[in-house]
Amino acid sequence: MKRLxxxxxxxxxxxxxxxxxxxxxxxxxxxxxxxxxxxxxxxxGAEFAAATHILITAAPExxxxxxxxxxxxxxxxxxxxxxxxYLSSTVVFGNRDGGWVAEDTxxxxxxxxGARRVGAENAWAALPVAVDIFxxxxxxxxxxxxxxxxxxxxxxxxxxxxxxxxxxxxxDIAQAVVAAMLQDRAPGRRNLNLTDxxxxxxxxxxxxxxxxxxxxxxxPILFADALPTMSPMARSFxxxxxxxxxxxxxxxxxxxxxxxxxxxxLRAIMIQERADRPV
Numbered sequence: 187m188k189r190l191x192x193x194x195x196x197x198x199x200x201x202x203x204x205x206x207x208x209x210x211x212x213x214x215x216x217x218x219x220x221x222x223x224x225x226x227x228x229x230x231g232a233e234f235a236a237a238t239h240i241l242i243t244a245a246p247e248x249x250x251x252x253x254x255x256x257x258x259x260x261x262x263x264x265x266x267x268x269x270x271x272y273l274s275s276t277v278v279f280g281n282r283d284g285g286w287v288a289e290d291t292x293x294x295x296x297x298x299x300g301a302r303r304v305g306a307e308n309a310w311a312a313l314p315v316a317v318d319i320f321x322x323x324x325x326x327x328x329x330x331x332x333x334x335x336x337x338x339x340x341x342x343x344x345x346x347x348x349x350x351x352x353x354x355x356x357x358d359i360a361q362a363v364v365a366a367m368l369q370d371r372a373p374g375r376r377n378l379n380l381t382d383x384x385x386x387x388x389x390x391x392x393x394x395x396x397x398x399x400x401x402x403x404x405x406p407i408l409f410a411d412a413l414p415t416m417s418p419m420a421r422s423f424x425x426x427x428x429x430x431x432x433x434x435x436x437x438x439x440x441x442x443x444x445x446x447x448x449x450x451x452l453r454a455i456m457i458q459e460r461a462d463r464p465v
Contacts, residue, residue, distance in 0.1 A: 194243035282428035311375040323381035327356030332395035346409035352381035
């Protein structure tokens with residue numbers, strides 16, 4: 187029996203759980219306090235004994251990885267464990283002034299949160315099983331896209347020519363994670379980049395979403411004018427500029443993205459929204 191334990195059943199974790207069940211996994215997920223579909227994180231200790239696969243979605247804290255801090259001993263003693271997946275971030279690559287990075291590019295974080303990610307990656311990769319490190323670009327999908335920002339009136343069309351971001355649809359994250367889990371790998375680390383095939387300027391995505399909604403895009407605003415009003419997290423995103431390749435990841439997993447660019451992803455979200463809308 188393939189048993190997947192997801193430490194952090196949030197936005198991505200829920201989608202991964204759904205696709206894993208279709209692939210034949212029994213799935214248990216945790217949340218901070220537990221819900222009708224998850225167990226409390228603090229009560230997950232007994233689940234490690236039966237888990238064949240473990241997926242970690244929680245971000246590291248200043249003190250380190252919260253899952254390892256709580257359950258390192260239980261993971262080390264897990265008798266059936268074959269695979270660990272860790273959802274990391276492309277922030278580990280740091281700023282490359284618009285240049286390309288790939289799966290085998292050494293990390294060079296330029297921010298504290300990137301350095302914490304590298305530390306967590308290395309801690310998980312040290313365990314004696316197959317470990318897949320998934321480096322995620324900007325996550326979007328139903329309920330978390332430029333459509334939501336436009337409807338809420340918070341979308342901004344920031345102009346910074348040549349500054350591109352990578353993105354990955356939530357369903358493609360789930361597809362990649364499940365494909366990795368289904369492979370029979372020897373113990374060791376593998377780095378996988380989860381990003382779409384077209385790094386793009388933020389303004390282009392906002393413009394495309396507005397066109398699909400049939401509304402005018404927000405007025406353009408130069409990056410220099412927008413910078414003073416940005417949150418610290420937003421500033422950190424805009425402080426780095428890199429293009430991330432995923433060619434080796436797709437070859438290793440034997441897949442193509444369902445949504446190769448933001449255009450296909452946004453159209454799929456709109457179709458789903460219309461299908462979910464009450465008649």
